[in-house]
Amino acid sequence: MSNTEPGTARWRRSLRWMALGALVMSGASCAALGRTTFKEPDVELREFAITGLGLTGGSVDVVLSVYNPNGYKLDALKMTYRVDVDSIKLGEGALDGRFIVPQKDSSIVRLPIRFTYAGLGAAGRALVMSGTVNYRVRGDFTVGTPLGNFTRPFDRRGRYSSVAGNGK
Known part of the structure; x- marks a missing residue:
């Protein structure tokens, strides 16, 4: 054999x-x-919510709407971000808390940012004077899906209007 x-x-x-x-x-x-x-989620700025003010600066929550165009839920494991207002860096950070974005639906995500008045002066004046300001939110996120984990960048620019109360 x-x-x-x-x-x-x-x-x-x-x-x-x-x-x-x-x-x-x-x-x-x-x-x-x-x-x-895998279809990229759409990230849109909804609002800025001031959460604290001090002598040298303060803190703000940047509120995002994250839309999932996929036919399955996204389990967001981590998100890093940087927010610029009128080309001035407002702040950056990482969100390590998990959040779920249902299939073909949106979830609201709050990003905490600390800022100084010196870094925000020109952008704040523009918002007070005209009621609008240009913004850019960028970073990356890691999501768990039935097809595996994906880390993808996002980069969204727009014009925020305090008069309208939204980021459109």
Whole structure:
């Protein structure tokens, strides 16, 4: 009997290695398929909410609406962000708390930011004088999906109007 005939130990080992290789290749192709079918969430600024004021600065919550265009919920594991107002850095940070964005729906996310008056002066004057200010919110987020975890950047620019009370 040859070592490569059915029933031999060598044949069984070869069969196990082929099965393992097929499993690895199918897992890799599922991950690649997941990346091509994953649709980026849409991030939109909703409002700025001042949460504290002091002698040198204060704190503000930047409120975002995150829309999930996918046919499955997104389990947000982490989010980093930077907020600029009229090209001036307002603040940056990381949100390590998890939040869920249901399929084909939106969730509200609050990003806490501490700021100094020196860094916010020109943008604050523009908001007081005209009631509107340009903004940019950027960063990245990591979400868990049925297709695996994805870390993707986001970058949203717009004009915030305190008169209208929203970021459109």
